[in-house]
Amino acid sequence: MLSVYPLTSAFNTPTYSNMAFQLLAYAVETITGTPFSDLVKRQVIEPLGLKRTFLATPSNLTTDVAIASGWEHDFGDEAPSTGYYLSAGDLSTIGASILSSSLIPAKLTRKWLKPLTHTSSLVTSLGRPWEIVRSRVPVSAGSKTTRIVDVYTKQGGGGESDAYTSLIALSPAHNLGISILTAGSFSHADFETIKSLVLDTFLAAAELAAREEAKKNYAARYILNNNSTVEIILRPDEAGLAIGKFTSQGVDMLARFGNLTTTNSGKKMMSGEGSKLGAWLYPMGLTGRAFAGTEVAFRATVGVLGVPTPENCASWAQSDRIRWGRYPGDLALFGVAGGGEVGSVNFPLVSERSYRREGREGDTIFGPFEPGE
Numbered sequence: 001m002l003s004v005y006p007l008t009s010a011f012n013t014p015t016y017s018n019m020a021f022q023l024l025a026y027a028v029e030t031i032t033g034t035p036f037s038d039l040v041k042r043q044v045i046e047p048l049g050l051k052r053t054f055l056a057t058p059s060n061l062t063t064d065v066a067i068a069s070g071w072e073h074d075f076g077d078e079a080p081s082t083g084y085y086l087s088a089g090d091l092s093t094i095g096a097s098i099l100s101s102s103l104i105p106a107k108l109t110r111k112w113l114k115p116l117t118h119t120s121s122l123v124t125s126l127g128r129p130w131e132i133v134r135s136r137v138p139v140s141a142g143s144k145t146t147r148i149v150d151v152y153t154k155q156g157g158g159g160e161s162d163a164y165t166s167l168i169a170l171s172p173a174h175n176l177g178i179s180i181l182t183a184g185s186f187s188h189a190d191f192e193t194i195k196s197l198v199l200d201t202f203l204a205a206a207e208l209a210a211r212e213e214a215k216k217n218y219a220a221r222y223i224l225n226n227n228s229t230v231e232i233i234l235r236p237d238e239a240g241l242a243i244g245k246f247t248s249q250g251v252d253m254l255a256r257f258g259n260l261t262t263t264n265s266g267k268k269m270m271s272g273e274g275s276k277l278g279a280w281l282y283p284m285g286l287t288g289r290a291f292a293g294t295e296v297a298f299r300a301t302v303g304v305l306g307v308p309t310p311e312n313c314a315s316w317a318q319s320d321r322i323r324w325g326r327y328p329g330d331l332a333l334f335g336v337a338g339g340g341e342v343g344s345v346n347f348p349l350v351s352e353r354s355y356r357r358e359g360r361e362g363d364t365i366f367g368p369f370e371p372g373e
Contacts, residue, residue, distance in 0.1 A: 014117050014126045021081035021129075036080055048097055052087035055079060082156075091179035095168050099175050110285075113152050113172050129154055133169075135199070137207045145237040145308065149173050149203055157187070165191035169199065174206035214241060218334060222345045222354035230345055230354045232281070239309075240280040243300065248350040254279060257302050278305040281332055293337050295346070300330040324349045 007015060025036040032039060037055045045053055057074055075083030086094075096102075101109040115125035115132055125132040131153045136146035149171060157165035165187050170177040178198055182191040215234050218241055222230040231244035246253040257279050279300045286297035301315045322329035327348035335344035335353070346353040 014119060018078065018081035022078055025077070025080040040084075043103070044094070047103060048090075048093050050086065050090045050093060053090045054085040056083070058085060088179050088181045091166070091168055091181070092177070095170055095177040095179060099170060099172065099177060110172075113170070115150075125150075127152065131155060133199075135203055137203045139207065139239040140211060140234075140236055141208055143237045145239070147207075147239045149207070151199065151203070157191075163187055167191070167195060169195075171203065171206060174203075174210055176202070176206050178202060217340075217342050220342075220356045223357045224352050224354040228350075228352055228354060230347070232345065238280070240282050240301075241298070243279040243281065246279075246347075248347075248352055253347075253350060257300065276305045278303055293335055295333040295335055296342075298332045298334065299328070300332060302330075322349075324351075 028039060029036050040055060044050070045055075056079070073083075075081075098109060098113075104112075112128070113130070114127060115130075116127045118125050123134045125134065133151045133153060135149050135151060137149045139145050139147055150173070151169050151171050153167060153169040155165065155167045157163075163185070164181070164183040166182075167180040168177065169179075180191060180194055180198070182188075182194065184190070211234065219232050219234055222232070227250040228248050230246050233242050233244040235242050243254055243257075246257075255277060257277060279302050281298040281300055284297045284299055288295050288297075299319055301318070303309070319330060320328050325348070329349045331348055333346040333348070334342050335346065336342050343356045344353050345356075
């Protein structure tokens with residue numbers, strides 16, 4: 001290898017390489033002292049119960065698996081890059097295990113499902129080994145407002161002359177994925193049609209389902225007393241939960257949220273004539289135990305109602321500007337009972353926990369939860 005003229009300098013531009021996977025297998029074998037195929041069996045196939053996954057050409061091609069012509073060979077040391085066989089069902093099982101972090105810690109999964117570099121396309125980035133497709137997805141049914149969703153894919157086969165194509169595609173934002181396997185003389189054309197139809201339908205449906213679930217679980221009126229109320233809502237054509245009303249001891253805290261935006265441009269935007277402040281909540285992937293059972297953490301992003309989020313939105317740089325003791329000023333903690341029902345919201349900024357009450361008179365206000373309730 002050292003005598004071969006290189007394709008490009010290191011870390012200069014992304015390129016696809018089967019050899020890289022072969023070298024990776026060699027490195028793992030050297031570090032562990034175990035054949036790579038044995039490690040795959042021990043750490044992936046057996047824990048996941050994969051019954052139709054093969055690390056070499058299956059002995060019975062009639063009952064075990066259908067293999068595209070020209071791919072029934074033993075690829076030897078190149079097998080880690082191109083010589084494994086599996087069914088669509090087993091491929092789906094692998095995808096589900098990645099999303100659920102059943103084989104590795106969740107923080108490693110989150111680190112793994114991230115871009116490593118970009119391409120010349122604005123909608124395609126690359127990871128290890130991910131081919132990441134960035135898609136605009138409507139935030140609600142029929143909406144022209146969209147948000148960016150990253151789909152982490154790995155595709156095999158491909159070109160116009162190839163006899164097979166395979167794909168695994170994962171949407172961490174929705175905790176869902178798909179697997180596609182095609183073979184035959186029209187494999188590539190069939191695959192591209194199926195992929196486009198499924199992904200277009202799949203992402204829009206997943207976004208709508210997530211919105212409905214968020215509305216059911218979180219959107220409600222939360223009350224401490226007559227002077228302290230929080231209303232969590234979803235507005236059409238907006239991404240994320242919105243704070244419709246937030247009063248604490250008679251003070252309009254939503255109006256005070258402008259103080260969480262400390263940049264001059266942000267304050268100027270929010271002080272414009274006729275502007276009305278809005279705040280939206282987004283999950284941070286943090287949960288913890290508390291007297292209220294389980295708490296799920298959200299952070300508030302402040303903006304102006306009716307003003308679309310700009311492409312160069314810098315909300316990622318706005319968090320944690322103001323703190324109250326050990327808590328961020330933009331933090332909201334939703335209390336979840338043992339059965340999964342959201343019953344309270346706590347804004348540490350005002351040291352108040354309000355309890356859920358639906359928008360009808362006479363409904364019961366939930367009391368504090370106990371662990372395991």
